[in-house]
Amino acid sequence: MRPVNPNGSDTILAIEDLRQYFPIKAGLLQKTVAHVKAVDGVSFTVASGETVGLVGESGSGKTTIGRCIVRLYKPTDGSIHFSMTDGMVDIAQLNRNELQPIRRDIQMLFQDPNSSLNARMRIGDIIAEPLEIHGIGTREERRARVNKLLDQVGLGADMHNRFPHQLSGGQRQRVGVARALSIEPRLVVCDEPVSALDVSVQAQVLNLLADLQQELGLTYIFIAHDLSVVEYISDRVMVMYLGKLMETAPTRKIFERPTHPYTEALLNSIPKRVRGGHRKRFVLTGDIPSPVNPPSGCVFHTRCQYAKDICKTETPALRALPTDPQTQVACHLVEELSLQPYYTADELRNLEADHV
Amino acid sequence: MEAVSPATVDWDEMTDTILEVENLKTYFFIEQGIVRAVDGVSFTLQAGKTLGIVGESGCGKSVTSRTIMRLLSPSLARIVDGSILYYPVKGEPIDLAQLDPFGEQIRDIRGNEIAMIFQEPMTSLNPVYSVGHQIMEAILLHQEVTKEEARKQAVEMLRLVGIPLPEQRVDQYPHQFSGGMRQRAMIAMALSCNPRILIADEPTTALDVTIEAQILDLIQQIQADSEMALIMITHDLNVIGEVADHVIVMYLGQVVESAPVDEIFDAPKHPYTQGLLNSLPMIGREERLEPITGSVPGPHERPQGCAFAPRCPHVMNRCRLEEPPSLIAGEFSTVACWLYDEQTEVVYAPG
Secondary structure, three states: OOOOOOOOOOEEEEEEEEEEEEEEEEOOOOEEEEEEEEEEEEEEEEEOOOEEEEEOOOOOOHHHHHHHHOOOOOOOEEEEEEEEOOEEEEOOOOOHHHHHHHHOOEEEEOOOOOOOOOOOOOHHHHHHHHHHHOOOOOHHHHHHHHHHHHHHOOOOHHHOOOOHHHOOHHHHHHHHHHHHHOOOOOEEEEEOOOOOOOHHHHHHHHHHHHHHHHHHOOEEEEEOOOHHHHHHHOOEEEEEEOOEEEEEEEHHHHHHOOOOHHHHHHHHHOOOOOOOOOOOOOOOOOOOOOOOOOOOOOOOOOOOOOOOHHHHHOOOOOEEEOOEEEEEEOOOOOOOOOOOOOOOHHHHHHHHHHHO | OOOOOOOOOOOOOOOOEEEEEEEEEEEEEEOOEEEEEEEEEEEEEEOOOEEEEEOOOOOOHHHHHHHHOOOOOOOOEEEEEEEEEEOOOOOOOEEHHHOOOOOHHHHHHEOOOEEEEOOOHHHHOOOOOOHHHHHHHHHHHHOOOOHHHHHHHHHHHHHHOOOOOHHHHOOOOHHHOOHHHHHHHHHHHHHOOOOOEEEEEOOOOOOOHHHHHHHHHHHHHHHHHHOOEEEEEEOOHHHHHHHOOEEEEEEOOEEEEEEEHHHHHHOOOOHHHHHHHHHOOOOOOOOOOOOOOOOOOOOOOOOOOOOOHHHOOOOOHHHHHOOOOOEEOOOOOEEOOHHHOOOOOOOOOOO
């Protein structure tokens, strides 16, 4: 085991003005005619040991950010500083060889365990592969490590010689977790790791991820569209829309006191049981606009019920609330709006009573 | 095929009942053996009400709905027992289980009086026909109208489900629609003949929360306007909590618990229902999740006795030997669990 960062609150990742544009090519000569602005100027930092939840509708750019961090993509612009032993290193523009040592520290857990495991490899070999690539240990040591990992993720050593098709969906996702952790990363980007699983298995994997974090001091970036899952696992939530960060705040505050109209709309959309009849809520109309040609000003203004003239022309900057520096929001109207939380007034009172 | 009329039904008392499924069994006969996909399912559906069917994958939710619609290929799946009584507006009740799946009678009912929305709007829409054409097809099949009138109705339906510029959208193809709009188009198609029963099989699973909210609101609004009965099949208990009046919980082809929605959430009786609720991340709840151990067994690994016994935290000897019957648990609820049998000595207090 490598030593865990002794100071838990150190910054492990600092992203500055990250942009990822994908070219759209057309015509006989495949000329670039436009760009999909998947991520368009996002900045945030992640502290060592915390879990950051990344939420937003499909097309908001959350998966693209994850893939930039593990450098499956080379970002168009911006920096991704990652904390190494000799200080912060910008990994955004490193080449393949330069990235090799950093890949040990940043791993990814994929959504679909059916397509992210090689069907022709045995489970033991799948988990040992990252160790081989990084030249860690002898054959016997690797085997011992794989057995320990299998045990850690709640699978027996008898899984060693099985093939992925012989496993259930939940077991396969556990193999994915074991593979991601085999080389002892410090940061794991989890991209919708439980959304393909049944409720009972989903809960098993969520608990496993939480336990492993405690045990190994991991930092998670947790990408999910299911807000109740994000609420369960995250310390802090970042809300994305059309490639931009709309709001970031500690998890409890997001649900108790949203400050961005888009966050409010997301919370209102969560299906919820309300005794004695239908819940009164407003529903966001229409679909997310095309990231090829995003709206001017605030990208959310076309669907925002509070939008004013300024929202159509000026892009709001992400700024910390003067009353609460932990909350950052990109909205011109934040001072004048009073937004509806996820909870009803009664529920809020009960929660406050619990917290006291 | 003839309609069956049970003499036992008291017509004055049952005016609201629109569908009555009794001990339904659908088995698949495949090379590896018999799969008891639906194994003794019973429920009733009232006009204007919503029945929720929950359970994990492989529990027989979708096969139940496809059996009601008679959509399963007779060479593969057979209804080996039970009845599906549909009560039409006029006349005797019809046992859908007895109808020829390719016959005139079921085709008159299917898509007309009982309609269905599927999970995957992309695979359920035909990519080579325009959306309008596909909605008109349903209208022309079941109503005696001209093509122009059918087209007008199709435009109206698209408008009703909230598709902007329906006059232009009606001529577009499914690939020109976004995921949420495709699902709306599916709903427009399903509702085009004013069905009395709508079966929605995971209608929002592939969609974003914001679109999910739009679709759920739309379905409930239409239901309120038309007294349509709804069967909502989903694995998402939060959706069930929002829309359902009565809930049945299925496990390996059987109904393990059937109760009004408040009882399911406030006082769940079956250990499987309790396990599902304890596995569910609920916003505002701070306790650690307590998942059910293991996973749903495969179709050929069905355990002896109670199917849930190997995963049940309260399992007793009896559970491994005898299959529990559905016991009456309340005025409107049943539970299939030996914990609630008077003969069983250990009494488990839920909560």
